[in-house]
Amino acid sequence: MVGQTPSLTTFLKSLKQNDIETSIELFISLLKRRQIKNSRPCAIATTHLLLRVVAEPKRKWDAQKLIDRVGHVGRRLVAAQPREMAVGNIVRRVLGVIREVAERDEDSLTDSEFSGSASPITGEFKQRPGLPTRFSEFSPLHGAAAMPHNMHSGRPGTADSMNVEFGGTPQRPGLMSSNASYAGQGPSGTSLFSILQHPQGRSPLATPPTGTQSPAMGPSPSRRTTGGEANEKLDIKAEVIDGIKELQDELDVVDSQIAESALDHIHSNEIVLTHTSSQTVQKFLLTAARKRKFTLFHAEAYPNNHEATHATILNGAQGEEEDSDERWKPLTSLGITVILIPDSAVFALMSRINKVILAPHAVLANGSLLAAAGASTIALAAKTHHVPVVVLSGVYKLSPVYPFDTDELIEYGDPSKVVPFEEAEFMNKVDIVNPLYDWVDCDLVDLYITNLGGHAPSYLYRIVADHYRLEDVDLNAKQDVAVKKG
């Protein structure tokens, strides 16, 4: 009798044996059952799964097919657990990789065959302006299941124009000057400018509904030379696989990269407050502790994370392996004073604290974040006492989602953690809620440290634009296009 409860480890193991569809279903049910949860495991599982999808043997992809396929799988994953945003982020990143590969390919082809004017990149830009309209109304939970999405497509033009203005304004400072040079830049850079371009560039009313124009990624095969075709298709697969492997590498090193900047932020004899048992934060603090002495207050994040937090303080953070018992050294072994406090004591202690370090569950496009419950209290207390709040987050946690309804982003867990199941009298008469996450607004955060360096919250939109293609922001929107085309 095995009796092995499925987890990330078993999932990764089973990936090799199962066929792709089974793996996808398995991952979906693991997400639903919360047997894979939190950003990092989700991100790791998603990269592995998508790698399998792309590397599917005996399948030859052209760019558009691959985008459709990954997009389709991605939508199912996101629908399974929309609150694990890392899944959607990784899917978007992979889609971005595919597009990039396709464009590079396209460039070389068109350069040789056609001269300039009908560049598919410009073609692609033409259909971009429509997308922010989705952006603004997009919510991660919207259409959480395989609901027919044709309700999107029949949107009247007036609504579009409203949304264009709305979606366009708040986060885009005018950087119009660089318009002229965009054609020469790499795709990730150009996408930013394309956002900026459209409000002036075109009359919103003239904007055709998004779906009508196909994303010009996949040029019609007829335009290709027959000789190049086979080569190119092989290339796409291989290149995308490389891209995904790079993503996996990024996930592996993200904590160390963040930790590199530890010494810039933690100074001698500072008093730091943190929360939850985040690996990223532990690594960051460990790096600082090797050189400097500081005092750490650790809020325990009762009731959902306190056990892990206690274990982290006593025995050190758990290593990379989810199931292994291998642990890092605890901070105390490096001579750091660690004081464990209940979440309720945060406000009382805040006046003594120099810096708050938080680990988010997800970071949203406007610089606000979701973190384990209790983070909001800490951030608000810090604001009151003018204590800087530093958030450590890998870029994979950064989501292009804009928080229109923050309530629906928060997941509610098992109330038995708050009131034991045995307390029947009580639970009969009282509704008990156990929110797993808090939403922290962007003005409560002073600095984000990602694996790319430190950023102000107001700058995150830029990183979002660098990492995600606008076409991919709303994964469900893709379906409209596909439906229209089909």
Added chain:
Amino acid sequence: MAPKARKTGEPLEAEETLQAVIIADSYEDRFLPFTLERPRCLLTLANTPLIEYTCESLASVGVQEVFVYSGNHTDQVETYLDNSRWTKDTSPFSLEVVRSTSTSVGDAMRDLDQKGFMKGDFICVYGDVIANIPLDAALKAHKARREMSKNAIMTMVLREAGEYHRTKDQHHRRCFVIDPETDRCIHYEQVRPRTSPRLNIPEEVLKDHVEIDMREDLIDCGIDIYTPDALAQWSDSFDWKMPRQDFVHGVLQDFETFGRTIHTHIVNEGYAARVNTLRAYDATTKDVVSRWAFPYCPDTNLLTDQSYQLQKGNVYKEDGVVLARSSTVSRKSVLGRATSIGEGSVITNSIIGRRCVIGRRVRIENAYIWDDARVGDDAVIETAVIANEASVGKKCHIKRGALVSYGVNIAKGVTVEENTRVTKLKRKRGYDNDEVCRGVTDPTIVGEGGEGFQLELDEDEEDVYEAVLAGVQDMDLMVDGDEISDFASGDEEDEYEYSREPTSRSGSFTSIASDESGETKRDMAKFHREASDSIFDGLQRGQDPDHIQLELQAQRLTENAEDSQIRRAVAVAFNRRIANLIEVGRTAKEAVATAIPPNQRLIKACVKEAREQAEFLLFLQTDLVHRAQGSKVLLNVAFVLAGEDMVDGDGLEQWWEDPRSSASAELEKVRAETKPVVDQMGESEDEEEEEESDEE
């Protein structure tokens, strides 16, 4: 990371597959009238069929092979599962629906043993279990024990739940006596309601164990881990039916002889419940909606086509719900896709399925409305179940505990009283198989133009308590206090309903021997059931009366039964035989003539003196109250008995004068026709006496 992880896992262990059995049929009647049409495991809880939760629970444990046993409605279960994701290639386990003719869990287990599906230890659950308990620890502990001793044949997984819990079975208080050192269950008993909580713990138990825990605070959710050896046990004892009352009890009793042990695994984290009564249905739905069963909440969208989203106050809505602007949906409600709620309607604490149409100014509280139901304007629905495609007219009032079954149509302005079960179908009791057929519409219940009739709670072997959907506590008290006392409180144990077989009428027995203590009553009821069953069987097969007598004697000795019990059993068995014959189309007279004279030795053996005769007649009479043509049968029986000298005038007279024989109007009615016989017998007796005296 993957290769590293592989190193830590034990590759040898991974060879064995984890198997599980789902007992999808409950072999019970507690969800009548809904289970007439659908198996219990396909009833929806928070708009998801129960078996989905069960399969999901098994998948989350890492089960690789599942066998589904289903007795009733197998086709439906099979069709459902064939179309579900559990039988697709992508399913986490292989699933097989096993067809069997089982009429109890015991039968299913024996069948399983015969077919030899089980290669190793396996998990056994019911098709109505909702659990998020990780079973790793239980499996590990079970395995460790197995390695220590081959005799540890079973582990029961139990959830700690405190003294009172809505999800716990309040009626049948299951008591586990456990040795905390070894987690061994050394005694199991159910405390009957309103009896003094008293356990019959065998002496050896107290001698052998230094420390024992007596626990009554556990939810028994029917998750068991069996060994193949346990299956053999089931096979050895062909009359075991229920895993607890028979199996656990039997194995524990035989501990001295065979040394087999049963263990418990008590968890105090996670959720586990069985939806085995309507009350449990109510409680479990509340748990699921208020997220106690997390992650099995509506917004997890277990089914692929679901799209529930959580909103404030634990309100779950699927896409495409139409709410009128002035309607209110307040806390702990679930609304399925394409359901529309009219102006000014208020919905609280209720589950509403898909495609329901709720009219204007409707008030729905604590109700369960399944798919495609319609509720007219100004209707009020309190703690009730409205099944699929049922329709409730305008200005109707559905009171607490009412059950409105599939397709029933309640006409405009009708009030459905508390705890009424309205249905369109009924079960016709046949000898071998019951068939489900349409009943005749009763306008007093559903109003003019309505469809449906009231399903009487004639299941006398059924505990009323079990059948009641009680949302609130005061309701329980009511049921506990008066209603139930009319019915069989000394009746079968928990799951002991012989759901497809008309059996004991012990309900009537209570009025005769109501001074008995609960404990004896239970023994008596058990004896009575077994004895009357076996006599009935014998009669049915036309066995030699001596043979039947011998068997009866043996039963009597094992159970240490009193003579009056035997009389009662005999009386009931004969009545059943007669009723059976009448159903086949004989007249009462013919039936009696066929049943009694050939077997008169049986009656003579237990009925001798006048007092006994009177008692025997009383048993016959009380039992016939429930039977078709009761009074006619009684007349004929009395006539035959008198004619064959099995009773004499004294006996008849004593019976006639006994106040118990005329205690109620029904009893009066039944015996009314028999009066001439009594009179005649009395007279002839008198005459005889006179003659005798004359002669002297």
